[in-house]
Amino acid sequence: MDKLKLALIGCGGMGTRHLYGLRELARTPFNNIALCALCDLNRDHAELAAREAEQLLGAKPPVFTSMEAMVQAIPDLMAVDVVTDPSVHHTVVCQALDMGLHVLVEKPMAISVKACHAMIAAGERNGRKLSVAENYRRDPSARLTRHLLDTGRIGTPYMAMLHAVRGGNEIFITPWRHLKDRGGPLLDMGVHYADLIRYQLGDVVEVYGDARLVEPVRKKQRAIRDQYAFYQRRFRAMSSEVPATAEDTAMAMMKMESGVTVSFMMGIGGHGACRNQLILGDKGCLQSFGNRGSQAIWQSADGAVRDQDAILDAIDDFELHPLLDHFFPTENSAGDRAVDWKLIAYEQWELARAVLNGDPIEVNGTEGMKDVAAIYAICESARAGRTVTATEIERGEVYAYQAEIDDALGIDT
Numbered sequence: 001m002d003k004l005k006l007a008l009i010g011c012g013g014m015g016t017r018h019l020y021g022l023r024e025l026a027r028t029p030f031n032n033i034a035l036c037a038l039c040d041l042n043r044d045h046a047e048l049a050a051r052e053a054e055q056l057l058g059a060k061p062p063v064f065t066s067m068e069a070m071v072q073a074i075p076d077l078m079a080v081d082v083v084t085d086p087s088v089h090h091t092v093v094c095q096a097l098d099m100g101l102h103v104l105v106e107k108p109m110a111i112s113v114k115a116c117h118a119m120i121a122a123g124e125r126n127g128r129k130l131s132v133a134e135n136y137r138r139d140p141s142a143r144l145t146r147h148l149l150d151t152g153r154i155g156t157p158y159m160a161m162l163h164a165v166r167g168g169n170e171i172f173i174t175p176w177r178h179l180k181d182r183g184g185p186l187l188d189m190g191v192h193y194a195d196l197i198r199y200q201l202g203d204v205v206e207v208y209g210d211a212r213l214v215e216p217v218r219k220k221q222r223a224i225r226d227q228y229a230f231y232q233r234r235f236r237a238m239s240s241e242v243p244a245t246a247e248d249t250a251m252a253m254m255k256m257e258s259g260v261t262v263s264f265m266m267g268i269g270g271h272g273a274c275r276n277q278l279i280l281g282d283k284g285c286l287q288s289f290g291n292r293g294s295q296a297i298w299q300s301a302d303g304a305v306r307d308q309d310a311i312l313d314a315i316d317d318f319e320l321h322p323l324l325d326h327f328f329p330t331e332n333s334a335g336d337r338a339v340d341w342k343l344i345a346y347e348q349w350e351l352a353r354a355v356l357n358g359d360p361i362e363v364n365g366t367e368g369m370k371d372v373a374a375i376y377a378i379c380e381s382a383r384a385g386r387t388v389t390a391t392e393i394e395r396g397e398v399y400a401y402q403a404e405i406d407d408a409l410g411i412d413t
């Protein structure tokens with residue numbers, strides 16, 4: 001089988017997990033990728049990842065600290081998997097596309113809507129593929145939820161709720177995730193939820209939102225659960241507290257093109273917690289949008305509540321994509337400890353199929369931009385003190401909040 005010659009750019013926490021994704025893919029008959037190189041500005045990160053790659057894939061890839069040097073050394077390189085922090089996604093991705101490489105970029109697609117547009121334009125002018133690694137929608141629970149909606153199992157949806165609030169003032173994975181011009185928790189986590197909402201219920205048309213910074217100082221946790229060498233090493237080196245400039249809590253009412261209204265709430269700060277997902281239809285209800293390793297729950301019109309296994313027993317018209325079916329033969333990822341890696345593998349495989357076989361990309365630049373726009377619509381609405389339309393945000397007509405980010409990073413395209 002032809003293989004996509006791919007390099008990983010950004011060898012931090014998620015970059016390491018992308019290597020595990022490649023390992024999962026390599027174990028399947030679907031493998032269509034050859035890892036050729038690793039690149040990170042920080043040589044130590046790249047070297048650590050190269051040792052990890054050797055363990056996982058059986059060969060140690062060469063390491064680079066600049067994309068130019070990497071492309072010069074590997075002239076037949078075809079694509080890059082960009083897993084840097086989001087404040088540089090647009091720089092790295094545009095440079096890669098302009099060098100003729102195809103790109104898979106981690107979510108959030110970029111730090112601002114303007115930066116997303118620059119990436120879409122770079123893909124178009126170079127005739128190269130651009131795919132956004134949005135993993136939650138690829139989970140079997142999200143696929144099944146979407147299938148139940150598409151096949152009318154809950155009739156016509158009219159209202160929905162996605163609430164994901166957890167309190168506390170701990171550092172959320174990395175210090176950069178608390179800085180407005182580096183990412184911010186609303187963007188970092190919020191795009192996952194925006195993408196799930198859009199995947200299940202279609203495009204957003206209007207948003208009224210509020211966004212707050214509840215915890216201006218974040219404290220180092222006592223310990224972290226992630227056992228990857230990279231996460232543990234970084235955790236040991238982390239300051240005991242870091243300043244936060246990005247909002248950590250948001251609430252919004254979203255009006256969807258379909259007419260569904262969505263109550264959205266997310267928070268990583270303050271006190272109190274709640275997690276709730278609900279899609280109400282005139283013939284039933286779904287108690288999930290799907291999520292990595294989660295379960296679809298369906299309440300039918302007769303009141304019966306079925307978990308994912310019971311749903312799969314009750315219906316016979318649901319099929320996963322063959323690679324997802326290979327990864328999750330029970331069509332349920334709950335409890336699968338490799339779910340994170342398998343969903344990444346699916347994203348990597350999809351880019352390779354698109355390049356090698358011309359297959360479509362599910363979350364392309366426009367989709368990734370819409371997810372970013374949906375989250376910034378909340379911050380822009382809060383700043384403007386009014387309801388904003390998705391079109392205003394996607395076209396940059398309401399822009400005061402993001403202007404500060406673009407100015408700070410010199411994004412002017």
Ligand SMILES: NC(=O)c1ccc[n+]([C@@H]2O[C@H](COP(=O)([O-])OP(=O)(O)OC[C@H]3O[C@@H](n4cnc5c(N)ncnc54)[C@H](O)[C@@H]3O)[C@@H](O)[C@H]2O)c1
Nearest residue numbers: 010011012013014015040041042045083084085086106107
């Ligand atoms: N889909 C998911 O579930 C998920 C989970 C975690 C992270 N992510 C995403 O992955 C991305 C990376 O997050 P992370 O937690 O791994 O961050 P990180 O800080 O751990 O790693 C980022 C790496 O990129 C490197 N880097 C920065 N600028 C670079 C450049 N110009 N060229 C080359 N390397 C550069 C850094 O040195 C670092 O090693 C983010 O977009 C984040 O949102 C996604």
